[in-house]
Amino acid sequence: MDQILSVEGLKKSYASGFEALKGVDLNVESGEIFALLGPNGAGKTTLISTICGITNATAGTVRVGGHDIYAEFRAARSLIGLVPQEINLEPFEKVINTVRFSRGLFGKPKNDALIEQILRDLSLWDKKDSRIMELSGGMKRRVLIAKALSHEPRLLFLDEPTAGVDVELRKDMWNVVGRLKEQGVTIILTTHYIEEAEAIADRIGVISKGQLLLVEDKAKLMERLGQKQMIIELQAPVTEIPEGLASYDLQIAQNGSALVYSYDVKADRTGITKLLSDVSRAGLVLRDLQTKQSSLEEIFVNLVQEETA
Amino acid sequence: MNLTAIKAIYLFEMARFFRTLTQSFISPVISTSLYFVVFGAAIGSRIQEVDGIGYGAFIVPGLIMLSVMTQSISNGSFGIYFPKFIGTIYELLSAPVTFLEITIGYVGAAATKSLFIGLVILGTSALFVDLTILHPLPMLLFLVLTCLSFSLLGFIIGIWAGNFEQLQLVPLLIVTPLVFLGGSFYSISMLPPFWQWVTMFNPVVYLISGFRWAFFGAADVPVIASLGAISLFTVICVVTIGWIFKTGWRIRN
Numbered sequence: 091m092d093q094i095l096s097v098e099g100l101k102k103s104y105a106s107g108f109e110a111l112k113g114v115d116l117n118v119e120s121g122e123i124f125a126l127l128g129p130n131g132a133g134k135t136t137l138i139s140t141i142c143g144i145t146n147a148t149a150g151t152v153r154v155g156g157h158d159i160y161a162e163f164r165a166a167r168s169l170i171g172l173v174p175q176e177i178n179l180e181p182f183e184k185v186i187n188t189v190r191f192s193r194g195l196f197g198k199p200k201n202d203a204l205i206e207q208i209l210r211d212l213s214l215w216d217k218k219d220s221r222i223m224e225l226s227g228g229m230k231r232r233v234l235i236a237k238a239l240s241h242e243p244r245l246l247f248l249d250e251p252t253a254g255v256d257v258e259l260r261k262d263m264w265n266v267v268g269r270l271k272e273q274g275v276t277i278i279l280t281t282h283y284i285e286e287a288e289a290i291a292d293r294i295g296v297i298s299k300g301q302l303l304l305v306e307d308k309a310k311l312m313e314r315l316g317q318k319q320m321i322i323e324l325q326a327p328v329t330e331i332p333e334g335l336a337s338y339d340l341q342i343a344q345n346g347s348a349l350v351y352s353y354d355v356k357a358d359r360t361g362i363t364k365l366l367s368d369v370s371r372a373g374l375v376l377r378d379l380q381t382k383q384s385s386l387e388e389i390f391v392n393l394v395q396e397e398t399a
Numbered sequence: 400m401n402l403t404a405i406k407a408i409y410l411f412e413m414a415r416f417f418r419t420l421t422q423s424f425i426s427p428v429i430s431t432s433l434y435f436v437v438f439g440a441a442i443g444s445r446i447q448e449v450d451g452i453g454y455g456a457f458i459v460p461g462l463i464m465l466s467v468m469t470q471s472i473s474n475g476s477f478g479i480y481f482p483k484f485i486g487t488i489y490e491l492l493s494a495p496v497t498f499l500e501i502t503i504g505y506v507g508a509a510a511t512k513s514l515f516i517g518l519v520i521l522g523t524s525a526l527f528v529d530l531t532i533l534h535p536l537p538m539l540l541f542l543v544l545t546c547l548s549f550s551l552l553g554f555i556i557g558i559w560a561g562n563f564e565q566l567q568l569v570p571l572l573i574v575t576p577l578v579f580l581g582g583s584f585y586s587i588s589m590l591p592p593f594w595q596w597v598t599m600f601n602p603v604v605y606l607i608s609g610f611r612w613a614f615f616g617a618a619d620v621p622v623i624a625s626l627g628a629i630s631l632f633t634v635i636c637v638v639t640i641g642w643i644f645k646t647g648w649r650i651r652n
Contacts, residue, residue: 178489
């Protein structure tokens, strides 16, 4: 696969002296969904704005589809679609006109069939003649997406696409992202909803205080940092850990009616088999058994805390 | 040159104008009529001729210039300030367009609107006074150049302005006085010598004088000076915009 985006040593500081990006390196492969995770103020939006040409970089180079974003800005920007975080739309204009405008602005010839397709895909077709101000917040967000897609980008940035959006629309949005991926569009989304990254991303980058802390395959990330817990629910509660189980790393939970065993998924021996036989040897009767893998959220919180510690 | 983009910006801006076409049309008609009632009929009847021209007719070029200049500035500044204010400027900045193309689109639309208003005022004036235009083509040239250069100035103001107050500041504090004191309603030769000399530093004098010459053949300053002044003014605006775009001043922080 070829690289659609390559960022090298990207720095951005503001006149106030604030360093929003402290040397970011990032490569994104064509066709993948990349999620950029980070707390508020981490530099997610600054990174996107700089790549898209909304703010000037202080140092570093960015290439989109092999084109330098400054030297070959026309070629680079033609490939990019941007859905901003804020709902920035001209309130008095009709939906279809703002979408047509976006296509024209990117220098693409009129193509009403395509615009219709995009609006239909986003369930906006019956609203095409409505003024933007008449739309709900979720609909406006769809209009932003339609505008970004109107010029057929190869690389789509979604900056917090589902911030403040209800569950249904969020699922819709994820479906749209999935369809775009099928069409070969590379998607970079920022979010602070971990579940979102977990649900749709192929790779994840964690950014905090202007630095990329890590970039990794989602599954690998979860595997590498994932701790698993086994919760052993008991028929009769215990007050302390029985003698025969003292060698295990067990904790009493749920007022003694459960034991929690933490283990590493990647370890050669998880010790589960032996633990379970020792549990029955200790005379404990099981009511239920469940295992839980730490979510990206927990991984993420750990990472950011480590960084700030 | 991304002509499609220029066209898209231009048409999008003009759509805003057409949405409010009635207002755009009626307000200059009414304000022009008011000027004629006050200056033409009420006061004008007591004023003899100025430079051999009836006062009612004499004020027509100044009246057109007054509206065209203020309209150009307000159109030009609002056109670019509005996207900044509501945030849609992100799209312009991330599009594969140069600032030259953005400027042509916005300033072109702003100038078109003021040209339209200028022509409406001219038409309205013809209902009140007997108008003959001695040099129609130079008249049009002056009109178009004024629309363009003041729309460019407005564009700069729109980029500079950080809020709506600032947007009004320059037109109110600088441009309106310059236009009123630029001989819209009187001939410079009517002033005492000292003030005639001071007035020569007002760039608007040259524009109104040149425009009036195109109508009546009489001017306060030589026509070539008028043409030079408006060309110089346009060049200054273009260079300023070039600098703004090169540095990203007030746009790409």
